[in-house]
Amino acid sequence: MRQKANWAQIGIFLCLALFFLDWASDLLIPIVAALLGFLIMRPVERSMSKLGVPSVITAFLVCAVAGIGLTFAAWNFSHPIAQLAEDLPDMINDIRRMPSAAAETLDKLGEAAKAAEDAVASAEDEPAMAVKVVESTNFVSSLVASAPVVLGQIILTIVLMFFLISSGSSFVRKLVESLPRFSDKRAAVAMVQQIERKLGQYLGGITLINLTLGIVIGAAMAAWGLPNPVMFAVIAFSLNFIPYVGAIFGALLASIVGFNVYDDAWTAIMIFATYMALTSIEGQLVTPYVISNQLKLNPTVVFVAVAFFAWIWSVVGMVIAVPVLITAKVILDQTPSTRAIGVFLGGEDVRSDDPRVDRES
Known part of the structure; x- marks a missing residue:
């Protein structure tokens, strides 16, 4: 008799998984980014190996190019972007000068908020100017405070990607060798190649x-x-x-x-x-013309994935949401028990592109 799923255990597992993804985000973000970079650069590493270039040299070149590119971008564009971020609140406040009914409404709301602010400040014997100074520097201060964490994540990503690429195919080979059956090994190799x-x-x-x-x-x-x-x-x-x-x-x-x-x-x-x-x-x-139809994903699922990863991993999560979704879809498509979920994640024409779906239907 087939055992029924214990939905209480599944719910507890999902809650713990969400908590872990949020709690360990500072560590998981560079690990996931490094794994994605490794999978993307594996074809390059194999091509260089065929030319006689050691994997360590390939890994060093890839990581050096990534580090130099990020340093160049930070050196040339961090100051104007930070200046724009600092001036953005004042720019938004200047929009109130628009000669329209909407702008007049905003002005009235601003006057009401200012009056309320003065009332609270007078009640606490504290000047309103102090509140304004804290608000104007809050965004820039948060950027400065988060800079060491972001820098540490970038360094960890590059270092971990170096070790993964320098290992060549041994990392994937050991992963495949850990599977018990030959059919599982063959499916794992095909899965990794398709993800790449x-x-x-x-x-x-x-x-x-x-x-x-x-x-x-x-x-x-x-x-x-x-x-x-x-x-x-x-x-x-x-x-x-x-x-x-x-x-x-x-x-x-x-x-x-x-x-x-x-x-x-x-x-x-x-x-x-x-x-x-x-x-x-x-x-x-x-x-849609440049990228093959095989990469089509369900737009609703993409939007939910972007929102979800933005919730747990902020801006970086929004960037890696689609690559993670592509990886998950390949894994789900290759596993018979989860193939239906993979079909759901795909675009509208998945049934015509996937012959396995036609055979099973």
Whole structure:
């Protein structure tokens, strides 16, 4: 007789898993990022090994390029982006000057909030200016406070990725050898190869697309006369790795800066529309053409995955949400007992692309 699932145990396990993912995020984020980097760079390591280059040399070159690239980006773009983040609250406050009913409503709400703030401050014999100073520096202070943690995670990711790549195929070989049956070993090898192929196909294609999109958006922002268009190109390139949310946030940021430059609401709206039009062309036309249909995922599942990883792992979680989802889908597709879940995670045309689904149906 088939044993029924104990939903109480499953619920307790899921609660403990969520708690662990949140509690150990500082350690899990670099580990997951390093494993994804290892799987992406395995084809490169194998190709270099065929040319006689040791895996240690390949690992050193990959990690050195990654470290130099991150250092270059931080050195050239950290200051203007930090300055923009520091000026952003003042820019948002300046939007109240818009000659519209909405702006007048915001002004009235601001006056009411200021009156309430003065009343509380007078009751506590404390000046209101102290509250304003703390709020204006809160965002920048949080960035400075989180910088050591982020730096430590980047270093741990690069070091762990070095050890994984330098091990060559021994890491995967030992993982396969730990399986008891030959059929499981063969399925594990096929699974790892498919994960490598799909992650490389996705990240390679999306990086090229985002690079082109960043250049186009930077040129568009320069045509609108916004200051430092190169910074907007970098922001567009980086944010577009985050599905859905990245494009909206980048468009809002550009429109806020545009309003403060021109002091005109319609110009800000047109800048927002330009940004969104370019990202919509990329998302609806370019990306489906460049990236194979085999990588299609359920849009609802992608959105939920991005929201979930943003909740537990913040911005980094939003970036790695789709690669983790691709990896999970490959694993679920290769396991007979979970294949139905893998089909659910796929796009609308999964049934026509997966011959196994047709045979089983």
